[in-house]
Each structure stands twice: as structure tokens, then as C-alpha cells.
Amino acid sequence: MDVSPAKVQSDASEVGRPVHPGGFLAGEAGKSDHVKAGRIVDFPVSVVLPAGGTGERTGLQTPKQFCSFLGRPLISFTIQTFERVSWIQNIVVVVAKENMDMMMDIIQRFQHKKVQVIPGGSTRHRSICNGVMALGEEERSADDKPKVVIVHDAVRPFVEEDFLHKIAVAAKEQGAAGATRPLVSTVIATTSEGYLDHSLERAKYRASEMPQGFTYDVIYQAYQRCTESDLEFGTECLHLALQYCGTNAKLIEGPPTLWKVTYKRDLAAAESIIKEMLSQSTCLLTGESTPGVRSADVFQKAFGALDMKLDVIPDLMGDNARYLLKAWNFIQVSFHSSCLSEVEDILVALDATNQALLHPPIVIWVHLKRTDEKSMALAESATIMNLASTAKLRNILLYGIEVHGSEDTDRWERSAPKVAEMASALIRDRNPALVGQLLQA
Ligand SMILES: Nc1ccn([C@@H]2O[C@H](COP(=O)(O)OP(=O)(O)OP(=O)(O)O)[C@@H](O)[C@H]2O)c(=O)n1
Numbered sequence: 001m002d003v004s005p006a007k008v009q010s011d012a013s014e015v016g017r018p019v020h021p022g023g024f025l026a027g028e029a030g031k032s033d034h035v036k037a038g039r040i041v042d043f044p045v046s047v048v049l050p051a052g053g054t055g056e057r058t059g060l061q062t063p064k065q066f067c068s069f070l071g072r073p074l075i076s077f078t079i080q081t082f083e084r085v086s087w088i089q090n091i092v093v094v095v096a097k098e099n100m101d102m103m104m105d106i107i108q109r110f111q112h113k114k115v116q117v118i119p120g121g122s123t124r125h126r127s128i129c130n131g132v133m134a135l136g137e138e139e140r141s142a143d144d145k146p147k148v149v150i151v152h153d154a155v156r157p158f159v160e161e162d163f164l165h166k167i168a169v170a171a172k173e174q175g176a177a178g179a180t181r182p183l184v185s186t187v188i189a190t191t192s193e194g195y196l197d198h199s200l201e202r203a204k205y206r207a208s209e210m211p212q213g214f215t216y217d218v219i220y221q222a223y224q225r226c227t228e229s230d231l232e233f234g235t236e237c238l239h240l241a242l243q244y245c246g247t248n249a250k251l252i253e254g255p256p257t258l259w260k261v262t263y264k265r266d267l268a269a270a271e272s273i274i275k276e277m278l279s280q281s282t283c284l285l286t287g288e289s290t291p292g293v294r295s296a297d298v299f300q301k302a303f304g305a306l307d308m309k310l311d312v313i314p315d316l317m318g319d320n321a322r323y324l325l326k327a328w329n330f331i332q333v334s335f336h337s338s339c340l341s342e343v344e345d346i347l348v349a350l351d352a353t354n355q356a357l358l359h360p361p362i363v364i365w366v367h368l369k370r371t372d373e374k375s376m377a378l379a380e381s382a383t384i385m386n387l388a389s390t391a392k393l394r395n396i397l398l399y400g401i402e403v404h405g406s407e408d409t410d411r412w413e414r415s416a417p418k419v420a421e422m423a424s425a426l427i428r429d430r431n432p433a434l435v436g437q438l439l440q441a
């Protein structure tokens with residue numbers, strides 16, 4: 001029997017089950033500029049993010065959209081996802097009345113743009129309806145009204161521009177479009193006594209996910225025409241479009257990342273995805289020295305083996321300052337403890353950008369010592385600890401790694417993969433409790 005991966009994949013799709021749980025991070029980084037450049041949208045698009053729920057199923061006091069990850073609320077990650085899409089004009093965030101002030105505070109703290117906050121309703125449908133109506137308010141000029149409205153749960157923080165593009169274009173063409181995923185479990189109907197009544201043929205059904213897109217007229221009219229019962233008990237916007245506007249939504253299978261944070265365990269999964277996303281790219285600063293360049297080759301190999309991208313540059317001067325503007329991590333290789341001044345320069349440069357506002361960047365000082373050098377004196381250990389404490393107040397996490405006998409090529413080639421492993425563990429874990437520690441490799 002032929003069980004090549006391609007064959008297994010097509011069989012799985014045919015029976016309507018997920019082919020695999022999915023790599024969460026495969027999308028954006030691997031795409032060519034050509035594909036990215038193809039996402040041109042020449043019509044106005046607005047977004048409604050319902051965020052007015054209480055998150056009862058998490059069992060937590062704080063509604064899940066306000067739970068913090070690396071010091072930043074989940075809703076801020078979702079807003080950023082939409083905000084960075086150039087063709088999205090504005091984002092309406094719908095929150096419960098009692099959380100309006102907190103939401104305004106989040107917008108200010110994380111410097112979100114294009115965002116309007118409006119009060120929600122007692123159910124998800126009512127909140128979305130409020131958002132849609134706000135887009136149609138009379139003071140907006142006709143030109144200002146969106147052609148397409150994307151509705152997306154605030155608690156689904158990971159959605160890529162490519163997929164939003166597909167939904168927006170299909171919504172404009174068909175009137176409505178929505179994301180689906182294959183079902184993981186079979187859906188069954190039960191009798192009122194709790195026995196099996198019948199079961200559905202799983203391959204015929206899909207889970208309806210978000211985002212969903214609608215022409216403004218369709219979603220506006222659907223909410224104008226639907227009943228109180230729909231608003232109270234309904235869970236599906238695509239259904240309102242069908243029932244009240246006769247619009248059959250185009251369904252597009254989306255990636256597994258579209259899953260909704262619903263239970264407490266989903267918060268842990270979201271945190272680990274966020275950490276993974278922030279660990280993708282690291283910048284190795286070699287300084288000007290030749291041995292630094294030699295160490296760079298070994299590091300590059302070791303990081304490659306750990307599936308992490310590593311760019312090697314001498315410093316962050318001139319054009320290289322662009323590394324400070326995105327989610328990069330930094331490793332400074334130094335041959336003298338006096339080179340801690342290079343680390344200080346990175347901290348100052350990072351502080352001058354707003355990156356640390358959005359997530360804690362990692363800076364790792366790798367001190368390559370010769371065999372005849374003593375281990376770091378107490379005063380020098382104290383220096384890195386002090387630097388790290390100050391940096392932590394600015395949400396930058398600084399760690400140190402000391403490598404002995406680095407002048408011996410064989411020894412260095414053995415220890416470099418270990419240094420890379422330690423550095424990647426520090427980057428992936430982002431543990432604030434370990435800042436200022438000088439680890440030994
Ligand atoms: N009255 C409501 C209820 C829900 N939502 C939003 O709709 C999205 C998806 O709903 P769900 O996962 O059910 O969120 P909660 O209602 O908060 O969760 P739970 O049902 O566990 O209480 C969330 O972003 C939620 O904040 C909303 O805007 N207004």
C-alpha cells in the first residue's frame with residue numbers, strides 16, 4: 001500500500017478531517033514578496049472585533065480578552081494583527097460598558113491606531129450588531145462607509161494577512177464569506193433523555209470559525225432584519241446573511257491558528273505561540289573583530305539546527321538600525337568584559353524605539369574568555385546584574401553567558417552549539433526571573 005505523505009494528506013482531506021494540527025508559524029515568514037505584494041485591496045474595509053464577553057468558560061475573573069501575555073493583554077495582540085494590514089481602514093472594538101475605560105487605557109498604552117471603542121451588548125450578536133451600526137452612523141460620509149466589514153472574535157489573536165485578504169475579496173464578490181475548519185470530533189444529536197438520536201456524517205460538515213467578511217449592506221441589513229430571538233440565542237453571522245439577505249456565504253478553509261481561546265488551557269497555548277513567534281529571529285552582533293566573525297559561522301550553523309533565523313552583523317549602526325524596529329532578539333559577542341559597553345549601547349538603542357512596549361526584547365551578552373582569563377570578578381557580575389535590573393524596568397530582558405577557552409578552535413566548535421542552545425532556551429522562555437544571571441557554557 002502506498003502511504004507516502006502526499007497520499008495520506010489527500011485521504012484525510014477527503015474524509016473531512018484536519019490533515020494535521022498545523023504549524024502555527026509557517027505562514028508569513030516563508031512567503032515571497034511577490035505573494036505579499038499580491039494582496040492589493042482597492043475597496044474600503046473595516047473590522048468589528050467583538051470583545052464584550054465575560055469569558056465564563058475560562059473560570060477566571062478577568063475576561064480572557066484582557067488576560068496578559070508577556071505584560072500585554074490578548075486584545076492588544078488581536079488589534080495589532082489588523083492594525084498592521086495597510087488596506088484595513090478602521091477597527092471597531094466592542095467591549096462591555098464597564099470595561100470601556102480599561103480598553104481606552106490599553107489603546108493608549110500600546111499606542112494603537114485606527115481604533116474606535118464602542119459599548120457592547122448582552123450577547124455576542126448584540127455586540128457585533130452595535131459594532132456594525134457604529135460603522136453606519138450618520139455622521140460618516142458615504143465615502144467613509146466601508147464596502148466590506150470583517151467580523152473577527154477578539155479572542156482569536158492569530159490571523160494572517162493573506163487569509164484576511166481571501167476573506168475580504170470573497171466577501172466583496174459573494175456578499176459574505178467565512179472561515180471553516182474540518183471537524184475534529186463527530187457531531188451527534190441526543191434525545192431529551194440523553195441517548196444517541198442520530199449522528200452526522202462528519203465529512204459533510206465543517207466547524208465555522210472566524211474571520212468572516214460581509215459587504216456592508218448585507219451585514220447591516222441582516223442585523224436590521226433579524227429577530228430578538230436571533231440576537232439572544234444565535235451564534236452564526238453567516239446564517240443571518242443567508243436567512244435575511246438570501247446571501248450564500250463563500251466558505252474558505254482556514255489554518256488551525258484561527259482557533260478561539262475558550263478554556264483556560266487555550267490561554268496557555270496562546271502564550272506559547274506568542275513566545276514562539278517572538279523567538280523566530282535573532283541578530284548576532286560580532287563587533288569588528290575577526291574572531292567574532294569566526295564565531296558567527298559556528299553560531300549560524302547551531303541556530304540553523306535549532307530552526308531559528310540568525311542574521312550576523314557587526315553592530316546596529318547605520319542601515320542595521322532597522323533591526324531595532326521589529327521583533328528581533330540580540331546576542332552580543334564580546335572578548336572583554338569591558339565590552340559590556342556594547343551591551344549598554346544596545347539597551348539604549350532599544351529603549352529609544354517602542355519595541356519594548358509591545359513585547360520584552362531579549363539581549364544576551366556572550367563573553368568569550370581565553371583559558372588564561374579568570375572567571376568574572378564579583379564586581380563585573382554585579383555590573384551585568386545592575387544593567388539587567390535597570391533594563392527589566394524598561395521591559396528588556398538581559399542575560400549573560402560566559403564561554404571558557406574560546407581561543408582553542410576545537411573546544412570552541414564543541415561549546416558553540418551549547419551556547420546556541422542556551423541562548424535559544426533563554427530567547428524561547430523569556431523568563432524574567434533569570435535576568436542578570438551569567439550562565440557558564
Ligand atoms: N456579550 C458578548 C459576548 C461575547 N462577545 C465576544 O465574542 C467573542 C467570542 O465569544 P466567546 O468565546 O463565547 O466569549 P465569551 O462570551 O466571553 O466566553 P464565555 O461564553 O465562556 O463566557 C469574544 O471575543 C467575546 O468577548 C461579545 O463581544 N459580547
Ligand SMILES: O=C(CO)[C@H](O)[C@H](O)COP(=O)(O)O
Pocket residue numbers: 124153208209210235236237260
Ligand atoms: O465560531 C463562530 C463563528 O460563527 C463563533 O465564534 C462562535 O459561534 C462563537 O460562539 P460562542 O460565543 O458560543 O463561543
